[in-house]
Amino acid sequence: MTAQIIDGKAFAAGLRERVGKVAADFEAKAGRKAGLAVVLVGEDPASQVYVRNKGKQTIACGMESFEHKLAADTSEADLLAVVEKLNADPAVDGILVQLPLPSHMNEQKVIAAINPDKDVDGFHVVNVGRLSTGLPGFVPCTPLGCVMLLKDQLGSLSGLDAVVVGRSNIVGKPMAQLLIAESCTVTVAHSRTQDLPEVVRRADIVVAAVGRPEMIKGEWIKPGATVIDVGINRVAGAEEGKTRLVGDVDFGSASEVAGAITPVPGGVGPMTIAVLLRNTIVAAHRNAGIALDESTI
């Protein structure tokens, strides 16, 4: 079997178009544009690229982008002061502090300082609690993007066996919560899991978020399963000095067994930013008290 390729890039473009329409509607009703503030500490080149892309796409969707670039040696207190200012700024609907932060900062403390109702990343403990109890809040962008792709592909996920490989706070754990809410039977596997290939083989849905290049092989996949690859690993390319991006799934062998699979790049990655824009326009409506049927975006 040759798997269908799930085109995350195209789905993300469609999502951004829907967000753009809702953003224009918000501007007409609120008399201002929705706004997203992104805070970047330090000069990590990959982070700079992501932040630049977020800013460009925010503006392309008709929203305002506020970028705060702080030096790598900024004190935690100064970063917390920036967050406080953004919390109090009525032009800012969503706040994202780019992770990872420099090692002299406590990430949990910084995330805890963000107003949960502006936490469009969904990382604040209040939003983690809301997700796990089924209350409205903000859901982390990458797992929400994965569920959107899965529902687009499969329709109802009810009763399906899902295996999430990885247990991070930003992908694995919220992914498991979302799949539970979709009535999947969920297994969370990780580096200590015994006989991982056998666990993965049970799954109708495999979500790979371990951060190990091409670890999950085609022989581990149940024929016809849907495979969502969250990994973004830069590895040495065929030519000397060149690099290429690969996922956590061995795409070559997995695409011969799976029913459908996301590629890397062009799969989950583009969804992450599109969902961030979606969360921002949702935040703008909620915080301005303007009604929005969130199920339509």
Ligand SMILES: Nc1nc(=O)c2c([nH]1)NC[C@@H]1CN(c3ccc(C(=O)N[C@@H](CCC(=O)O)C(=O)O)cc3)C=[N+]21
């Ligand atoms: N507070 C916070 N929130 C985040 O959401 C967050 C973060 N910190 N820190 C870094 C990670 C990483 N991340 C990505 C976004 C888009 C792509 C993306 O668009 N990837 C493209 C290719 C990118 C490339 O070519 O390098 C793709 O997969 O097709 C990837 C990764 C968001 N992150």
